[in-house]
Amino acid sequence: MVASTNKVEKSGTLSGTKQPATQEADRWLNLDELRQYHPAHPAAKTIYAWVAQRRIPNYKQGQRVVFLKSEIDAWLLSGKRKTSAEILAELQEVVTNLGRTPR
Numbered sequence: 001m002v003a004s005t006n007k008v009e010k011s012g013t014l015s016g017t018k019q020p021a022t023q024e025a026d027r028w029l030n031l032d033e034l035r036q037y038h039p040a041h042p043a044a045k046t047i048y049a050w051v052a053q054r055r056i057p058n059y060k061q062g063q064r065v066v067f068l069k070s071e072i073d074a075w076l077l078s079g080k081r082k083t084s085a086e087i088l089a090e091l092q093e094v095v096t097n098l099g100r101t102p103r
Contacts, residue, residue: 029067037072 035041048065050056057071082090 026068026070029069029072031065034067034072037069039076 029037031044031047034047035044047056051058051065056067057075058065058067060066
């Protein structure tokens with residue numbers, strides 16, 4: 001029994017010394033942390049405008065606006081613009097499938 005307790009303490013799951021990687025991705029960011037994390041380092045006024053326009057995923061804690069890091073990561077990745085090669089490949093796939101009719 002003592003050996004199994006030591007293994008749990010070394011892994012940090014019960015002792016609270018380590019956080020799993022999944023929890024790190026899901027940590028809460030306040031406005032200033034988001035400004036530092038965002039690649040463009042937008043002004044606070046810009047972020048508040050995004051919140052008002054519902055362009056950025058956010059939560060309200062009283063009067064504070066907070067952001068979930070994993071949702072911000074997904075939001076940032078969703079804005080990726082396709083390269084010309086990616087667009088051309090999609091176009092070729094559509095043209096190839098035009099003559100085929102689903103059965």
